[in-house]
Amino acid sequence: MIAQFTAAGDGLAYDICIVGGGTVGLAIAAALENAKLRVCVLEAGGRWQTNRSQELYHGIVADPLVHPPVQNFRIRALGGSSRAWGGRCVPFDSIDFQKREWVCNSGWPITYETLLPYYRRAHEVIEVGSYDYDPTSALPGSRVELFEGVDGDLFRTRLERFSRPTNVWKRLSGLLRTSRHIHIWLNAAATGIRLAPNGRCVHHIDCVDLKGTKREVTACHYIVAAGGFETTRLLLASNDVMPAGIGNARDQLGRFYMAHLGATVGALKLPNAQQAVAFGYERDAAGIYCRRRLSLTEQAQREHCLLNQIFRTHLPDPADPRHNDPILSAMYLVKRTFLPKHLRGRQQHSVTLDQKLAHVQNVVSSPVRLGRFGLGWMANRTFTRRKLPSIVLGPRANVVNLEFHSEQEPNPASRLTLVSERDRLGMPKLRVDWKITNNDLQSVARAYRLLGWKLEKIGATISGFEPGHVVEMAGKSGAMDGHHLGTTRMSASPTDGVVDAECRVHGLMNLHIAGGSVLATSSQANPTLTILALGLRLADRLRR
Incomplete structure (x- = not known):
């Protein structure tokens, strides 16, 4: 079942409540469909992305020269970032899970072998x-x-x-729409995780609908799968019982923010x-x-x-017309003219009038080559379900x-915090202070020396x-756009992180985190496949 949260009555009680209807939230819900558990998914957005909904993602960036605006590459709508991702899938390597003496704060409480069967299942979900x-x-x-x-x-x-790239909502909607056990509530924004007075378990989730009506949602188990930034913000803001935020008794929540x-x-x-x-x-x-x-x-x-x-x-850099390539010049001119600024790439610098004229000259110099490329691009990218990933x-x-x-080294000084300014739902906004270490930079240089x-x-x-x-x-x-990792990191002990090896928040019986924020290290790999594998593993644990 799928419906607007405005149509929900009171007394919403489930076995499992999932906060977030993006890639991993929907995949977990689908994996639980035949478990005969009552499951709800609270999606803060609607069926489609809107400017008004996206405004709730706005925040503050400490250094805009190296990190994009907080709202970029995040989609507050059913399916989340799977509506716009590029589809690249790569698993982590075995060494990524190991303690490495030359990488500060490295090491996971699980191994590559732990995730291997779930990597295989993740391949099925995202059609790779x-x-x-x-x-x-x-x-x-x-x-x-x-x-x-x-x-x-x-x-x-x-x-x-x-991947195709797969929109996870389109992929799973047939199953989820017709399920008798799963309720998907749209425009259901979680504004607080409320603990029992003893602080050992979650009592309910505070949620607000489009009309501003507040409701409580109760469950036996709760999974926060709202994306790396929003998950961390919700935990930090839920500070009525734990003053520093949920999972933050040892000052680990929001730290170790990694991208690539x-x-x-x-x-x-x-x-x-x-x-x-x-x-x-x-x-x-x-x-x-x-x-x-x-x-x-x-x-x-x-x-x-x-x-x-x-x-x-x-x-080569498409912005530099000295490449003398009509395809690159056409690509550059189209991007500068039609794409939103945040999709053009921070490395694509402004050009002079002479350079623009040079781009035009490149385009008109080889119309036959450009035309053949355009026909091939439409056939292999525009009008096909499995799309050619990029121009090569x-x-x-x-x-x-x-x-x-x-990979970026886990750094506790790279972190997310809250500021006093609030959005229209009353949630404090995020401040992102992404930092890199000298080891990050010198490692890249040494790798280039070896390759050279x-x-x-x-x-x-x-x-x-x-x-x-x-x-x-x-x-x-700067930070790789859309990779928001490590801020509720997995650890064997609460002194080193926020969740345990089962993705359960340390010290809480029934609160779990699914998403990139639990990654203890970032590897060389794009994170989607590993995030999905961890989510499917969590679903298996909750079925028992």
Whole structure:
């Protein structure tokens, strides 16, 4: 059943109450459908995103030069961020869960093997094919290495897989709409988690509808799955019994905020780059788009004290018309003209009038090539359900640009806090103070040095690999948009985090967290697949 919260009566009582109807909240609800438990999902938004609803996400950023506005890349509507994500799926590596002496505050109370069966189930939910990230077995008959001759003790080519991208509400709506056990309440904004007087369990959730009517929702178990920022805000603001907020007795809530570092830095030139570099997408036997990425091996991370990091090929800067590419110039002009500012990318700088004219010249110089590309883009992206993930162009003049994507060290000084200003529902707004460490930056530079050494051994000419340049560009890149991780981190002890190995808030019997905020480390991987796997594991625990 799905309905507006304004139609709900009083006395709302369930076995399980899920706060948040995004990717993981809906997946947990669907996983519980046949458990014969009464489940409700409280979705703060409606069926579609609205400006008025999005305003409730506004907050304060300590340094806008390195972190986007708080509301960016968050969708307060049914399906959450799965309505707009890019579909990239990569699991964490085994080393990510381990205690690493060179990474402060690393280590999880669970292992990669703990999550493995749930990674496989997560693949089914978001339609990303078989759980196989090895190009040898996933793409038989195709070349294995991203850069021919580089794989070895330090680097190994792995795959990233791409969902359709799946809108989780559309994927699961048939099941959830017709379920007799699940109620989905729209425009049901949770404004407080109310504990029993002894502080050992949740008594009810305070909720408000579009008309401002307040209701209490009670359950045996509660799951907060409202996204990394909103989950943390709700816990901090629920301070009537615990003055510092729920789960914050040891001052851990809101700390260790991680995103990822990532930017286009450095290039290499090979005499036969078209043949020596596997830069494009390929489809596996099931039609799933896959792309190669170059990963640091566990041996390299341990021997060189590196954070986890990957490299992949990337486009030249579309804003610079000196690339002389009509496709890149057209892409740049379209983005500057039609896309909202926050979707253009913080690295896409303003250009002069002469540069704009140069872009136009690039576009008109090759109309046939541009037209062929446009037809292919419409066929493979616009008018198909499984979409080509992004534009990939072959090397021009045998030059290949590189992009890195790196883990961020858990840092207690990187944190979310509340301010006195409140939104129209009376909730205090968030202040985001994202910080990076010197280890974050130096690790990226050391990884580039290792890769540069390997590339020169195969005859490549490298540029932009100088440590000072890499550190400067990594520092300027800022927080990866939409990755809000670590602020209710998983730990074995309440002295080190907010939730335990079962995603249950330390010290509370019936409150659980699902989402990126529970991640103890950020890995090299985009977080969606791991978030979903943790949520499905939690659903299994609650079925028992």
